Amino acid sequence: MSEDGAGFDDELIEAARKRFAGPVEFLKSAPALEYLPPAEMPEVAFAGRSNVGKSSLLNALVGRKALARTSVTPGRTQELNFFDVGAPAVFRLVDMPGYGFAKAPKDIVKKWRFLVNDYLRGRQALKRTLVLIDSRHGIKEVDREVLAMLDKAAVSYRLVLTKADKVKATDLAEVLARTREEARKRPAAHPQILTTASETGMGIAELRAAVIESIG
Ligand SMILES: Nc1nc2c(ncn2[C@@H]2O[C@H](COP(=O)(O)OP(=O)(O)OP(=O)(O)O)[C@@H](O)[C@H]2O)c(=O)[nH]1
Numbered sequence: 001m002s003e004d005g006a007g008f009d010d011e012l013i014e015a016a017r018k019r020f021a022g023p024v025e026f027l028k029s030a031p032a033l034e035y036l037p038p039a040e041m042p043e044v045a046f047a048g049r050s051n052v053g054k055s056s057l058l059n060a061l062v063g064r065k066a067l068a069r070t071s072v073t074p075g076r077t078q079e080l081n082f083f084d085v086g087a088p089a090v091f092r093l094v095d096m097p098g099y100g101f102a103k104a105p106k107d108i109v110k111k112w113r114f115l116v117n118d119y120l121r122g123r124q125a126l127k128r129t130l131v132l133i134d135s136r137h138g139i140k141e142v143d144r145e146v147l148a149m150l151d152k153a154a155v156s157y158r159l160v161l162t163k164a165d166k167v168k169a170t171d172l173a174e175v176l177a178r179t180r181e182e183a184r185k186r187p188a189a190h191p192q193i194l195t196t197a198s199e200t201g202m203g204i205a206e207l208r209a210a211v212i213e214s215i216g
Pocket residue numbers: 048049050051052053054055056057069070071072073074075076077078096097098099162163164165166196197198199200
């Protein structure tokens with residue numbers, strides 16, 4: 001099961017496949033808000049706890065192994081990384097630092113949090129935020145804080161389960177049901193949850209379609 005509820009039609013799936021099979025290029029890294037690129041086209045951001053699989057999922061979407069840098073150690077992504085999709089670019093993907101990384105120095109964590117929160121709350125060009133949730137853990141308290149912030153700022157987001165290859169089908173069904181239940185209660189959340197595994201390609205075609213749909 002790679003998606004939940006209403007499916008995407010074949011035309012959208014195919015258009016999304018083509019778009020992501022085309023040119024995708026790293027644009028720039030922004031260590032602070034003053035380095036953001038001009039907000040000249042739609043953006044879709046990847047948010048979530050440290051190590052949840054944001055950079056891996058971005059790579060899976062674009063079918064490239066190492067466009068965004070990944071790591072077994074939490075705290076790999078430390079800046080907002082912008083990727084142009086299409087040539088000329090038609091929209092951007094934004095890989096973000098993770099939150100809830102307890103081992104990083106406090107001032108660094110604070111800097112990331114401000115960067116991520118300020119970007120998410122204030123970016124006109126941001127069309128949709130993908131909030132990634134580890135299938136093994138479900139929504140945690142630290143996720144709820146971010147979701148509450150997004151709800152309050154009326155920033156439209158979609159919950160995406162990651163690393164589905166790491167859990168048994170019955171556990172996956174359970175975490176999906178719980179996540180769906182919680183999404184229903186959250187005003188800015190898309191009701192449909194996508195289940196993905198960057199390792200296996202599960203749910204990737206649907207996620208591509210969801211991204212294309214959101215920049216519509
Ligand atoms: N089994 C499995 N492992 C995954 C999957 N996605 C990511 N991983 C692994 O999880 C680890 C973290 O992945 P990243 O993509 O770097 O995670 P991130 O959310 O970008 O992490 P930060 O940038 O540190 O916040 C890496 O070792 C990945 O190989 C998946 O779908 N399945």
